[in-house]
Amino acid sequence: xxxxxxxxxxxxxxxxxxxxxxxxxxxxxxxxxxxxxxxxxxxxxxxxxxxxxxxxxxxxxxxxxxxxxxxxxxxxxxxxxxxxxxxxxxxxxxxxxxxxxxxxxxxxxxxxxxxxxxxxxxxxxxxxxxxxxxxxxxxxxxxxxxxxxxxxxxxxxxxxxxxxxxxxxxxxxxx
Amino acid sequence: xxxxxxxxxxxxxxxxxxxxxxxxxxxxxxxxxxxxxxxxxxxxxxxxxxxxxxxxxxxxxxxxxxxxxxxxxxxxxxxxxxxxxxxxxxxxxxxxxxxxxxxxxxxxxxxxxxxxxxxxxxxxxxxxxxxxxxxxxxxxxxxxxxxxxxxxxxxxxxxxxxxxxxxxxxxxxxxxxxxxxxxxxxxxxxxxxxxxxxxxxxxxxxxxxxxxxxxxxxxxxxxxxxxxxxxxxxxxxxxxxxxxxxxxxxxxxxxxxxxxxxxxxxxxxxxxxxxxxxxxxxxxxxxxxxxxxxxxxxxxxxxxxxxxxxxxxxxxxxxxxxxxxxxxxxxxxxxxxxxxxxxxxxxxxxxxxxxxxxxxxxxxxxxxxxxxxxxxxxxxxxxxxxxxxxxxxxxxxxxxxxxxxxxxxxxxxxxxxxxxxxxxxxxxxxxxxxxxxxxxxxxxxxxxxxxxxxxxxxxxxxxxxxxxxxxxxxxxxxxxxxxxxxxxxxxxxxxxxxxxxxxxxxxxxxxxxxxxxxxxxxxxxxxxxxxxxxxxxxxxxxxxxxxxxxxxxxxxxxxxxxxxxxxxxxxxxxxxxxxxxxxxxxxxxxxxxxxxxxxxxxxxxxxxxxxxxxxxxxxxxxxxxxxxxxxxxxxxxxxxxxx
Numbered sequence: 008x009x010x011x012x013x014x015x016x017x018x019x020x021x022x023x024x025x026x027x028x029x030x031x032x033x034x035x036x037x038x039x040x041x042x043x044x045x046x047x048x049x050x051x052x053x054x055x056x057x058x059x060x061x062x063x064x065x066x067x068x069x070x071x072x073x074x075x076x077x078x079x080x081x082x083x084x085x086x087x088x089x090x091x092x093x094x095x096x097x098x099x100x101x102x103x104x105x106x107x108x109x110x111x112x113x114x115x116x117x118x119x120x121x122x123x124x125x126x127x128x129x130x131x132x133x134x135x136x137x138x139x140x141x142x143x144x145x146x147x148x149x150x151x152x153x154x155x156x157x158x159x160x161x162x163x164x165x166x167x168x169x170x171x172x173x174x175x176x177x178x179x180x181x182x
Numbered sequence: 183x184x185x186x187x188x189x190x191x192x193x194x195x196x197x198x199x200x201x202x203x204x205x206x207x208x209x210x211x212x213x214x215x216x217x218x219x220x221x222x223x224x225x226x227x228x229x230x231x232x233x234x235x236x237x238x239x240x241x242x243x244x245x246x247x248x249x250x251x252x253x254x255x256x257x258x259x260x261x262x263x264x265x266x267x268x269x270x271x272x273x274x275x276x277x278x279x280x281x282x283x284x285x286x287x288x289x290x291x292x293x294x295x296x297x298x299x300x301x302x303x304x305x306x307x308x309x310x311x312x313x314x315x316x317x318x319x320x321x322x323x324x325x326x327x328x329x330x331x332x333x334x335x336x337x338x339x340x341x342x343x344x345x346x347x348x349x350x351x352x353x354x355x356x357x358x359x360x361x362x363x364x365x366x367x368x369x370x371x372x373x374x375x376x377x378x379x380x381x382x383x384x385x386x387x388x389x390x391x392x393x394x395x396x397x398x399x400x401x402x403x404x405x406x407x408x409x410x411x412x413x414x415x416x417x418x419x420x421x422x423x424x425x426x427x428x429x430x431x432x433x434x435x436x437x438x439x440x441x442x443x444x445x446x447x448x449x450x451x452x453x454x455x456x457x458x459x460x461x462x463x464x465x466x467x468x469x470x471x472x473x474x475x476x477x478x479x480x481x482x483x484x485x486x487x488x489x490x491x492x493x494x495x496x497x498x499x500x501x502x503x504x505x506x507x508x509x510x511x512x513x514x515x516x517x518x519x520x521x522x523x524x525x526x527x528x529x530x531x532x533x534x535x536x537x538x539x540x541x542x543x544x545x546x547x548x549x550x551x552x553x554x555x556x557x558x559x560x561x562x563x564x565x566x567x568x569x570x571x572x573x574x575x576x577x578x579x580x581x582x583x584x585x586x587x588x589x590x591x592x593x594x595x596x597x598x599x600x601x602x603x604x605x606x607x608x609x610x611x612x613x614x615x616x617x618x619x620x621x622x623x624x625x626x627x628x629x630x631x632x633x634x635x636x637x638x639x640x641x642x643x644x645x646x647x648x649x650x651x652x653x654x655x656x657x658x659x660x661x662x663x664x665x666x667x668x669x670x671x672x673x674x675x676x677x678x679x680x681x682x683x684x685x686x687x688x689x690x691x692x693x694x695x696x697x698x699x700x701x702x703x704x705x706x707x708x709x710x711x712x713x714x715x716x717x718x719x720x721x722x723x724x725x726x727x728x729x730x731x732x733x734x735x736x737x738x739x740x741x742x743x744x745x746x747x748x749x750x751x752x753x754x755x756x757x758x759x760x761x762x763x764x765x766x767x768x769x770x771x772x773x774x775x776x777x778x779x780x781x782x783x784x785x786x787x788x789x790x791x792x793x794x795x796x797x798x799x800x801x802x803x804x805x806x807x808x809x810x811x812x813x814x815x816x817x818x819x820x821x822x823x824x825x
Contacts, residue, residue, distance in 0.1 A: 010516060013455075013511065013512045013515055013516055014512040016459065016463075016508045016511065016512075017505065017508035017509055017511070017512055020466075020504055020505060020508055021501075021505065023552065024497065024500065024501050024505070026552070026555060026556050026559050026560075027473070027497055027500075027555070028494075028497060029559045031493045031494055031497060
């Protein structure tokens, strides 16, 4: 019995080392996935985020048709970089709603004038409350929301040109 | 030239470490008695070469030699000289070079000063120290070369992370590393003793000063790091349960347990296997800490280099050294004779409880730190473990530990009478009861843990002074004073922690210049906001005046700074210390219509936390001096008797 106890520290350590090795060798991403995927959108109602666009609330999202919800900000450089891809998606017939994070309507208007305006409704989330409720941890992020208002897919970071087909497929799958 | 000289010195040191291991091994197996003096000399030269390499790197940083890649990445000619100097270790390669240098210096110190340990055990110890050295030299030379050149050399360096541009960087990492790596001596002693099967009081007495020395440095390093985070980060907290903080706390917990069990082994020849185990665990925790920080497996302010190849290298070293030592433990400790036995109610009994509780807290911190990694490895889910877990799981155990700490020194070795012990504890218990009564009347609504903390602090403060009661203070050995001061330091620190969390006052406002806001006993007037410029930053500086009754008003200046190399924003808190606490003010972002975010804290007696930490370290220092004196005197007397 005593013999076994003496080897216990080594065994315990090797288990730890195994976990470490696994953690090191398996490629890990630093992205934080939303816990909300597969769940309905949280209830929210936001003031208008830019002149000329309707404001955004939970009811406006459950329209029967799947669409994209883009989380962006005028101060965010990757958001400007993904603008052409959003334009491309809008031209493919996907409805895109947006939430502007910690922003001002006049700045958003300037951003849209400069980088293009693919959006339908835009809500203004000045204290990131809705963003957090969505399980989003940064800008830009893009969610695929189905016709019943259930979150189907999350894209973290800017949409690259090669991401467009996958997003279109996700929208189609949510139909 | 300097970079090449440093690199050559590093290679030579690595070769000498290999030679030291080889000769040590030969000395042990072939039994050459004259091998020891050779091994001692090699260890010394190896230490000198490592120091030389480290000094080379410091010179490169001071000169801002932009043909060296590491200097380019971390240095900038606009930086004040102190940060050029301290920036040497404010990066991955430099801090690993410091790690290895301290490892070599620790080995060299043992070679130079250790005269008590049996010769064979000392050879095995120095060989073990060299074995650790080889692995980490290899890590530096093959995976983290600090002297790599950059061609062509750029015109300017990229600068140092502004959070690290603080005098704290000059003290915190070196002291912490001295503690971390100093524990390698305990590890090598344990391995040496296992190899020669020589675990006994003489071994414990030889090991004790080295453990004490490393433990003092670790205590200073943690205390300084806590204060540094407190004033530099501008979050107002003094401990965040950040994985890297935990990485420094774990070796400290193990070393604290070791410090107490080694006393049982030295005085009463008990706890043999356990002491050896703790010596292995303490340095293993240092290495695990290094691995967690340096592999990039954890994300943290301290993890400057994220490189899985380096992580794999360090992991291989960990498996080799920790796995090897634990295997040796499994093989050999069964043949180490069991030490002498004792009754549960005795000094040894109290120290065993101390060890068990410290180990339990260590386990809780270890699990909390590694749990997110294990979960991510198995399910891919990301989560973090924070203060609620650590405080609720470790807090109560720590409080029990502190209570035992008051009782332990009042017990006799081998066996004691429970009734007599209780009688000796009468005064501390009375003081604790008074504190309880006072708190119930004056502050009925504070939380349970802070309340218990304050009560215990009162009782333990009295309890830790009790060993001096009715003693002739002139004849009391210095190490007893050391214990009293260190234990009192724990009570002082606990009082600070409990008081801060029980009575803290916080005000968060969007204020315009001219407004007055209250926090605790102070009325703080927001006077002006003005731009100021420093050597490598610009800032907006808010000036505030704090008044309290008719005392002299305090002027506070807090800055929101922008550094340009690299471009970063930091908040410089304004902190004013008064006898009964600290006023802590941080300037935040500008808001609309000329308002500024201001965060005001009143933290009663918060400074006791670090004062206590300093007392703990000072107690350790007294103890170290006392032990070394006594051993010297005994050795001299023994020599006179034989002469």
